[in-house]
Amino acid sequence: MNRLSLTQEFSVPYKYEVFFTENLFEKENTLFKDFIVNFGNKDYQKKVLFVVDEFVAKSHKNLTSQIVAYFNHENFAELMPEILVLEGGENCKNDPRYYEEVIRAINEHGIDRHSFVACIGGGALLDMVGYAAGISHRGVKLIRIPTTVLSQNDSGVGVKNAVNYLGKKNFLGTFAPPVAVFNDMQFLESLGERDLRGGLAEAIKVALIKDIEFFKWIIAHIEELIAGNKRVMQEQIFRCAQLHLQHIASGDPFETGSARPLDFGHWAAHKLEYLSDFQIRHGEAVAIGICLDTLYSYLKGYISQKEAEGVVYLFQDLGFATFHSALAENDKINLFNGLNEFREHLGGQLTITLLEKIGKGFEVHEIDFDLMKKAVDLLEELSQ
Amino acid sequence: MNRLSLTQEFSVPYKYEVFFTENLFEKENTLFKDFIVNFGNKDYQKKVLFVVDEFVAKSHKNLTSQIVAYFNHENFAELMPEILVLEGGENCKNDPRYYEEVIRAINEHGIDRHSFVACIGGGALLDMVGYAAGISHRGVKLIRIPTTVLSQNDSGVGVKNAVNYLGKKNFLGTFAPPVAVFNDMQFLESLGERDLRGGLAEAIKVALIKDIEFFKWIIAHIEELIAGNKRVMQEQIFRCAQLHLQHIASGDPFETGSARPLDFGHWAAHKLEYLSDFQIRHGEAVAIGICLDTLYSYLKGYISQKEAEGVVYLFQDLGFATFHSALAENDKINLFNGLNEFREHLGGQLTITLLEKIGKGFEVHEIDFDLMKKAVDLLEELSQ
Incomplete structure (x- = not known):
């Protein structure tokens, strides 16, 4: 038996x-x-x-x-x-x-x-x-x-x-x-300006990894989005929610595997929120996290410098700060601990989403720490 | 819009x-x-x-x-x-x-x-x-x-x-x-005798509501089950687990509806465990709960007196106490509160499983409190 x-x-x-x-x-x-x-x-x-x-x-x-x-x-x-x-x-x-x-x-x-x-x-x-x-x-x-x-x-x-x-x-x-x-x-x-803006980070995220047309649409509507134009804001929310829902339903809703593309930019964002004692809000942290992983995607040779910088400038045009002092030298160890915590929360292999091109994310299971350090430096430079 | x-x-x-x-x-x-x-x-x-x-x-x-x-x-x-x-x-x-x-x-x-x-x-x-x-x-x-x-x-x-x-x-x-x-x-x-026995309550439960052949098999193997005969115990566990698994898979695994036939006898059991400050163990409480709802099924005219008493006697033959002082007069209000707590935990309508016949449960949404009181008295009588 x-x-x-x-x-x-x-x-x-x-x-x-x-x-x-x-x-x-x-x-x-x-x-x-x-x-x-x-x-x-x-x-x-x-x-x-x-x-x-x-x-x-x-x-x-x-x-x-x-x-x-x-x-x-x-x-x-x-x-x-x-x-x-x-x-x-x-x-x-x-x-x-x-x-x-x-x-x-x-x-x-x-x-x-x-x-x-x-x-x-x-x-x-x-x-x-x-x-x-x-x-x-x-x-x-x-x-x-x-x-x-x-x-x-x-x-x-x-x-x-x-x-x-x-x-x-x-x-x-x-x-x-x-x-x-x-x-x-x-x-x-x-909502105040800060909260209206914060929400755009997730829209840019999902556009960057899934939908180049939506990305172009966001760029074409920067003015209206900053001004909180109701019709434009509603369209942004609808399209972003739709992409989000489609992703959940077509994939692995309860995340039994290691993939988590919707967390593009989130490993650094989660850690930044803690390091700043939640002075920085989720959307603001996600904006910085996206910029960081976008620059890393460029340094790894997947996207061009112009494309990567374009993402950083888009966030800046929308009024986002694209750097935070917690990313600075002394806290870098803390930040990289964030990679491990992120892996642990999700479990299994480390899985980080990068950009293959604008509108298409893909996953890697290793991060080159020296190159990520360079991405941090580059982001600081671009944010001055 | x-x-x-x-x-x-x-x-x-x-x-x-x-x-x-x-x-x-x-x-x-x-x-x-x-x-x-x-x-x-x-x-x-x-x-x-x-x-x-x-x-x-x-x-x-x-x-x-x-x-x-x-x-x-x-x-x-x-x-x-x-x-x-x-x-x-x-x-x-x-x-x-x-x-x-x-x-x-x-x-x-x-x-x-x-x-x-x-x-x-x-x-x-x-x-x-x-x-x-x-x-x-x-x-x-x-x-x-x-x-x-x-x-x-x-x-x-x-x-x-x-x-x-x-x-x-x-x-x-x-x-x-x-x-x-x-x-x-x-x-x-x-395991001691008390724990070996306790587990049989759920086997009798699932047999009573789902599988008359299994019920007959239990009656035919009382001696071996009391003695903890390994082969018989293993067959009992296998058949009971199988019925349990089939029920979950064929029905509503995460219980979104009101049906919960596997909780036959459990409304009184849960309350008895609390009223006795957990001196009475789950299997022992379930045995009493099953006897109570079996007698109630008889008093409502669904099964015969002989069938109902047979269930009580089976538990007694296996060494179960079929009554507990917490069921006595002063605590009856407490016990009936148990019906409400049971409903609330599950939500929606009160849904209690009764026996339509031995080997087949069915659900009712109302309990006649006076008749349930009679079932308590009858159980006390049969347990002396």
Whole structure:
């Protein structure tokens, strides 16, 4: 009986919509209501627990009362009387008390696997609340309502959640697709210049590794993007989210392999965020990380100097800082430790995406540290 | 642009083997080694971190040195120098310091998504370690080596993990299939009578709701099962595990719906475990829970009195107590609260499995509390 075995094999299907809308909780907008009513068992009165980013609540003072009115208008679901308003930003992922607070509310309000946690906020809050929802009862249903460019075009439409632990970014988390994402343009109007810009980093990233036409489109619309032109911003978000979703669905959604092309530029970005104690935001760090790996791609001979410098100048034209003091000499060891942490988080071989050409990424499994040092120096030079 | 949306849709495939073997870490047994070597990238030296149930380590004093020798024998993978030996049983699921300890080790030893955590122990330890592995780096690979009848024939071959939180059993957890399960008969030989028996409850459960032939087989082998006859025990485990695996694969592996027939008898069992402060073990609680819902099935007119009593007597013949003082009058309210907690954990409608006949379960969404009270009284009577 030594080699007797039973084979277990099955697939788990996932499906969700990413909606693009405006004024989600205006009474006339039935998108949210229709989604809840038509989801799963129609005869069952569903519960919805809201968690709102403090910054968003401050910028949209009527938001919570608008949500209450929206639920009162037609009795389509049970709104939990407590609407959690929590600090967003990286700190909510660093301090376990935040996700414990969400779990407490899930428990107290009897949110079950057929109820919803609806999270309104930026990428960090969505990550943290998604984690709390993902581990409660082995996963209660999560609705994401991203409020920043970065979360609407990238993280908010994906399948991951996480919090930071033991000083490491995203150390704890799960793969847990949301049941729906509502991208409401209205939320972008209260964003400052810094946040509008930050989100463009992920758009440039996905364009550089996947879609040269989208890259050209971004260059052709620099002015409008800087000015936050609504129609142009919406098109940027739609195209970026679409590329992101396509990538997840066509590949390895729960990342069982080593490939992770969407993390182009992210190994340095993650480390920079820590080294700067999160003074530098994710999109800003990603911009620098992309510039670094683009210059490295040039130094390895894959793309031309002109192409590589063009990427750096594009970020500069959009107002990004393309260098940070944490990249300077003394911290270089720290930065290269980042490569190892990145490998460890993903596991297996080190896998870094470089540019084969503009619009096409490819993977390498080794980094030449001396050449990367040169890329750092070159980036510093170009950024003066 | 109000109704613009993108649809995301994909499936995530899972596959794993449940191996039946003996003396897994004897040098001649290459099963474990072959699995590791052939898993994923063959050129990559994999790491394995072991976590061992304290009770198992005590009963098998050579186990850890045997593991070290097994890895030294042929250099097929990197054994982490620290082998965690942790208390098993429900307490390791109640105290967060246990899973934090496992996460600490995962971090310190650089266990990544292409490395393995191998857990040797009973169902509770497997649950707790599975949770720690499931949330670290969004899931490092878990190998389960169950050491009790209950974990070899039931929980250890399934797709869930969990810890207890806020006084509620399995409040935190994820769906995270293992990459392999090794059922080693050798571990069962050190089990006491109570543990050998405890595991039979899940076998009777799955037989009652799915397989009348297996039910008859159990009745025909009462003597051998009590005596812990190796061949009979192994057949029992194999058939029970097979039914369990088939159920998961053919249904709704990650339980997105309300159905949960494998939880026959479990609503009362979970609550009894808490009410008895875990003095009563899971298998023992399940036995009582099954008797209760079997008698309720009779009182509702689905099965005959003789069939229902036969189930109670089978448990008694196997040496199970079929009643517990926590079911007595004063605690009845508590017990019925258990129905609500059970519903909440699963979510949606209350869904309880009853017996349509011996060998076939079916689901109801309402429980008649007065009739359930009668079932409790009847069970007390039959248990005197």
